[in-house]
Amino acid sequence: MAWETVIGLEVHVQLATKSKLFSGSATTFGAEPNTQANVFDLALPGTLPVLNGEALRMAVKFGLAIGAHIGKKSVFDRKNYFYPDLPKGYQTSQLDHPIVGKGSLTITLDDGTSRTIGVTRAHLEEDAGKSLHELFPNDTGIDLNRAGTPLLEIVSEPELRSAKEAVAYLKKLHSLILYLGISDGDMSQGSMRCDANVSVRQQGDSKFGTRAEIKNINSFRFVEKAILIEAQRQIDILEDGGRIIQETRLYDPDRNETRSMRSKEVANDYRYFPEPDLLPVVIDDAFIAAVKTTLPELPDLKSQRFQSHYGLSDYDADVLSADRATADFFEVVANACGDAKLSANWVMGDLQSVLHKSELDIAHSPVSAHALAGLISRIKDNTISSKIAKTVFEAMINGEGSADTIIESKGLKQVTDSGAIEKLIDTIIAANPKQLEQYRSGQDKVFTFFVGQVMKESKGKANPAQVNDILLNKLKK
Amino acid sequence: MTSEMTPKMNDALKQGVAELARSLARKDFTSVELTRAYLERIDQHNPELNAYVTVTGEQALAQAQAADQARAAGTAAPYAGIPFAHKDIFCTSGVRTACGSRMLDNFIAPYDATVVEKMRQAGMVMLGKTNMDEFAMGSSNETSWYGPVKNPWNHTLVPGGSSGGSAAAVAAHLCPAATATDTGGSIRQPASFCGLTGIKPTYGRVSRWGMIAFASSLDQAGVLTRSAEDAAILMQMMSGFDPKDSTSVDVPVPDYLATLDQPLKGLRIGLPKQHFAVGLNPEVEKQIRAALSEFEKQGAVLKEISLDNSHLSVSAYYVLAPAEASANLSRYDGVRFGYRCDKPVDLEDMYKRTRGEGFGDEVKRRIMIGTYALSAGYYDAYYIKAQKVRRLIKDDFDRAFREVDVIMGPTSPHTAFPLGSKTKDPVTMYLEDIYTIAVNLAGLPGLSVPAGLVNGLPIGLQIVGRDFSEAQLLNLAHRFQQATDWHTHTPGV
Known part of the structure; x- marks a missing residue:
């Protein structure tokens, strides 16, 4: 039955x-x-x-x-x-x-x-x-x-x-x-x-x-x-x-x-x-x-707007619009940094988990919407990688200042000077002849070893995309 | 030690509010002297009449002194220093407000009723609180926890109710005027029995804030005085919109004194045939007819009208008023204030014994009637039906007022009746208000004015007007009193 x-x-x-x-x-x-x-x-x-x-x-x-x-x-x-x-x-x-x-x-x-x-x-x-x-x-x-x-x-x-x-x-x-x-x-x-x-x-x-x-x-x-x-x-x-x-x-x-x-x-x-x-x-x-004039934009309409205006998925739009304060926070971040998708990810991801852990609501977020937008902007303009961004975010949570201040003081700026990256890669290739041999004999997986070494040596600051490109060229030779 | 009253103060006790204001302004005597004279007279006669349940001598003298000082300084309000009494239904901060009930015998309100506050602001001197039927439920002042009040005209008779203490106090010159309330006739019927002017204004005219509720949709505060002019003065003080009472009405209060003397020429007076029918004492009818001819003499036109549903008013009232009362009186549960039974064993025991011991029979009877009328399965047959009748009664008046300006008739079918003569039969007692009750159901203003004596006892003429026509009612009563002397007859004590 x-x-x-x-x-x-x-x-x-x-x-x-x-x-x-x-x-x-x-x-x-x-x-x-x-x-x-x-x-x-x-x-x-x-x-x-x-x-x-x-x-x-x-x-x-x-x-x-x-x-x-x-x-x-x-x-x-x-x-x-x-x-x-x-x-x-x-x-x-x-x-x-x-x-x-x-x-x-x-x-x-x-x-x-x-x-x-x-x-x-x-x-x-x-x-x-x-x-x-x-x-x-x-x-x-x-x-x-x-x-x-x-x-x-x-x-x-x-x-x-x-x-x-x-x-x-x-x-x-x-x-x-x-x-x-x-x-x-x-x-x-x-x-x-x-x-x-x-x-x-x-x-x-x-x-x-x-x-x-x-x-x-x-x-x-x-x-x-x-x-x-x-x-x-x-x-x-x-x-x-x-x-x-x-x-x-x-x-x-x-x-x-x-x-x-x-x-x-x-x-x-x-x-x-x-x-x-x-x-x-x-x-x-x-x-x-x-009374009607005092009605705010309601969740259903807001979600639709988030999809059409910011190009968010219905899932992201629904999650963000369910809570008015979160939706407002997201909009400030997205408008200030100009990348809605990245903003949505940060608000729903890293920020949310920090708030959850410290049992705070978004109105009492230790990182303001504008501060978060500042961080996302630095990802967007390649000043830092997404990975380094997490380090910067943590420092922001600890109250060490704005993203720019932290990047500056900790020297976290991404290395995008291809000459410098090339030099670093040359050194690493020279220091690892055995791995070079393995790679050239067809063991493609060794490529990640080299990437790892370069990132390690650069303390994560080398631009990953550039490292990939240059490394690929050098190893092929 | 009782001091012999001087002829001057003896004369002062005969003066009404308007005259006292002139005497005080002329400094014929001070407010303190006047207040003392009243307190002495209360001391002498109240033990017999039982009109007051609380006398506030000390506060009264302090208020009188303040009024005298203000008068000396030239800052006194026009009626400052004039003594009066409050019906013990109005909450008075710091002074017991018992509402005629054992339930509130120990209740000292921490706040003033709006009416109390207004009288205080006018500089009036409160002599005390007057006896009344328990929770204003009664027509003879015999349901009071503090015992019956005696009619000053004849101590074996009732003064009427529920404002019997106020009526007896004013009639016996234990105060020149008193506040009162009227749910089904509680101002007008005692006015009739004691030879006074009593006005129940339009529902919503006077704030009910601080006035202990009996039946919320019917209760109205008013006054008992020895002349229409005095009633006009006090109504002026008491009336007006109060944001604390959602049922009070925001209609401007006219200057009641200004129109007291207006001529009556062309006034159309309706005489409901139902109020001149079987049950009306023929001697009372004769006097009422004589009073009506006085209005004719002044140019008014009499016209018989019909209030077709008036025979239903008492029945409808005794469903609606008890229904509202049954809820209004639920707060007396022994939890927060008032009477609580001794050593309750549990909650139910506390409720049952507190209410069983704290309320008198008539109150319990009405709570039971009201509870029954609101019960599942009976609500439509009683409460809803009674509301429909109420509507019909209001329609009757509306129709009548398209033909006439005011409605007149006897206030009560007879003169004051003997103490104890109706207490055994509630229905006979309920029929006491046969001419007055419909006015409350319709929310209209009504006034009773002394209109003659039958076997040496006063009778009252009831004048009913349209909504907010208090000025007109006072005007008619005043013109009548200018032409007759019925209101000047006093019982002596």
């Missing part, structure tokens, strides 16, 4: 506003508990919400980026439930009239194929606070710093068909929100959290199976693992003749398993009704048009 996994994702993205969704409190992560909670966040009697205009703009920006319908009249609703870290006893969210309606996101899979995934909706809602169970022996501490932080909940259609597709979707979404500058996207700090609705069915079935919702998965890797393990769990049950229960499950990364949360959570009747403290939000065409 061939099984198919059906996945829909609900992604909560914490918007990078300075203040909360309905109050003026700051949203900075990591402050002392309850220092970023004002009278409204504490739900003191008599306090009222005021919508953060910046959060609204960000939501609309996201909607425009996924080609979604923007609701002209958007309504906030109260979602009622009791929990100590939910100060008002209800969460202000959106039920029937979200700000962002139907849109879509195109994902590219490892085999190079693309799929367009429907986005059902995206709506604004406030985050809850945190319950701290570890700090106090018999009590629970409540930290309301996070309470009221704006979230954009983005709901996909159940159109993803594998864990890999789910990860590709999530990465695309991640790339997009960073592009739009609406979130820091930091999954480790909870800026992007994912719930996955997972079900399985026989390949070819038109009906969906019963789904389980896996809550709060906080990394790309865990999303993939959680979906794989959950799908397998469901398949095992069905193959044993069992039945899947619709429920909420929690992924435990330590044991790599999902387990059922209390069924009580599921049985909640949230008693949604329109939030009477907020009027419906009217979004007019002028507002949408104004």
